[in-house]
Amino acid sequence: MDAENYFDWTEKLFDPENVFAKPEALKGIRVLELCTRVFGPVTADLLADLGAEVIKIELPGVGDLMRYVAPRGFFYKNISPAFTHMNHNKYHVAIDIRKPKGAELLKQLVARSDVLVENFRPGTMDRWGVGYRQLKEVNPRLVYQANSGFGQWSAYRDRPSYDATSQAMSGFSATTGFPGRPPLKIGIWIGDYTGALFATLGILAALYARNKTGSGQMIDVSQGESLIRIQDWTWLLWSLFGKERRRVGNVDVAMVPSGVFRAKDGFVAVSAVDDGSFQGLCDAMEADDFRDDEELESLSGRLQDENREKIYERLSRWVAACTVRQVEEAGRRYGFSAQRVASARDHYEDEHLRFRKAVWEFEDPLYGPVVEYGPGPKLSETPGRMRWIAKPVGFHNDHVFRNLLGLDPETIRVLTDEGIVGTWADRIGAKPPDDWDGHRGRVF
Template sequence: MSALSGVRVLDISQVLAGPYAAMLLADLGADVIKIEAPGHGDHSRQMAPRVADNVSGAYLAVNRNKRGVSVNLKDERGRELVRRLAENADIVIENFRPGVAARLGIDFETLSVANPRLIHCSISGFGQTGPYSARGGFDLVAQGMTGLMSITGEPDGPPVKCGVPITDLTAGLFATYGILAALAARERTGVGQQVDASLFEAGLGLEVWESVEYFHTGVTSRPTGSAHRLGAPYQAFRCADGHFTVGADGDRHWPRFCEVIGRPDLPADPRFATNTERLANLAALVAEIEERTVTRKRDDWLALLEAAGIPAGPIHTVPEALEDPHTRARGMVVDIEHATLGPLKALGPAVKLSDTPASVRTAAPDLGQHTDEVFGELGLGAADLAELRDAKVIA
């Protein structure tokens, strides 16, 4: 039994935030039906990296555990098929610009008439209301407009975006959080509701410390490189063969760290006696620390720091992180079988449930792979499907 066994989801979204949210639900056992346009399908199918001539790694990454249907939403018969699927669905996820779903007749107001229990999630760039609601949703733009880029990078450097599409992925996470809350509420009320998530609000929602700094002190947060804006030392330091990270800002760890690096005098220095002083004199603090850390290699320091109980770690490349024995022990790299490509590797579920665990069962579907299967469940026979295919309503 999976956590979401028996829950059906229609995924009418593409590229990242919506498909990511739907994939998280699929990992938990939901029956997710991915609805794509005939011919080109989800835009991510055309994106890099190419795993094979006609297969995109970007598409594979966020569409596993789904059944794939190809239907033409520009045709009223195609839209009617989707509405019929929605009558027996629990959740619909779409990421059209606000207003498009209503024009297609697959918005919450329309679909909930036939299915009052339906939970309808709309993911957009700026939400369903407000002066920017009609704008498209792009992670880079959202990172800039929410202030994330203004606090990322090195001090006095140019604006830098996060290394991952953080507002896209977080919008998907927040959408999933809203959907699961709506499912819980439906258990009490018997009716569904609209879930409205956006890249813009996802970016703002991550600024928990930066917002309180501004609200209560009037200070505008600035980039701090790898350093923490509220504690020091808590950042990356140079060593003889690169960098490593240390979190020694607490009163317990700070003097112990100084002992390890051979500078037991630093806690008595008035510039570094408290966390407040250390933050105020961060450049001087880093210089004093790195005078010692550059004398030894990373792994030597990490062994000493671990023995002393001080939080520290290497700065891995992505391949190093994926090959790390702890990554593998936690099931974060899994093997999966693709219908045409054969065995592939994928990221495993990031949350572990003891009784109803998430799992990776099937690879992302080929375009329209399950069209006949899914619409056959509506009672359409072979002749009906052939007629719709000849009319280019399905593919």
């Protein structure tokens, strides 16, 4: 079978236009999310992408405080873009679990669920009487995911943490930046998203273990420790040689050449790490002296300080004389890696990403046409999918309370009057679009 046939075969196998005709990998798994901000909601979001039924439980009224974090103050139809992208496919209910009747409602949901995700300060849920110690008595099969900045026990457990905190604690900031300049914070919330990936991995492992043992368990994931886990060779450099990893700016000191460089009309990443691709780069730059230099024939030679510096100096000058497109085309012609530094607009307009549903345009039942990033892993037989984006506080109360818990309308009314359950406050970030008719997007 030749290469072209393989690509045709994989395109048909994954067929992005046939996603909704296939089953979902995590269908039948019910997840309760009691989270705020980013770390916890993203964990549940990743599970929802793959078909888990996620019920997001917020406090009545204002709900998750992330609802009010709006990039540059922008809200779309009363919802924050920062909130929508981590709350796909979720059912939104509002319960005050701090009150006894609210805690009892939560326990009723726990009895019918597989996973609970929370990211309160360590010990908070336990203090409210709904921590793992109490909930495992309600449902011994429960997988309880506890996300926090520094872990559920030991000296740092009570410290508050945000993404910048985790980047500092983990050493990420120490290795990010330019020589002689202060440490830098990476632009995205990498601590939250990396922690969420490890939490999701832990949940899937615990569900698999439950199939064998019949019992659930508690999982403790630290935001900072998750970033430490992906610090590649940083620790080894210290433990074996007593040396700290240096900040080196936009280039790599372990894989040479590899970095981001300024072209005439933008920036482009160039990597030519293996010997063959480096020779191709030399041909593209017409650098005969490099191609014939025995010291540069192997990666070990190119890693030497003097050689590394002269390679990066020559490469920077060559890229600066080219357009981004010229560098990309040279990469394809000569066999080295070259890719423009993409913007959000580039992603939005990229036909490759849209065809693969990495950028997913769909019709939300409440907000209308939206464009979101799609699920990361592409599963051929049980693919993930985007069904809807985040909803107002308590938007699915009736669906969950009536259909799942069997509560009658009068009971729901009494609980609402007592402040045990509720919906949104009249506030941008919490409420529906101004033109909402009271029915559009509801699930009954």
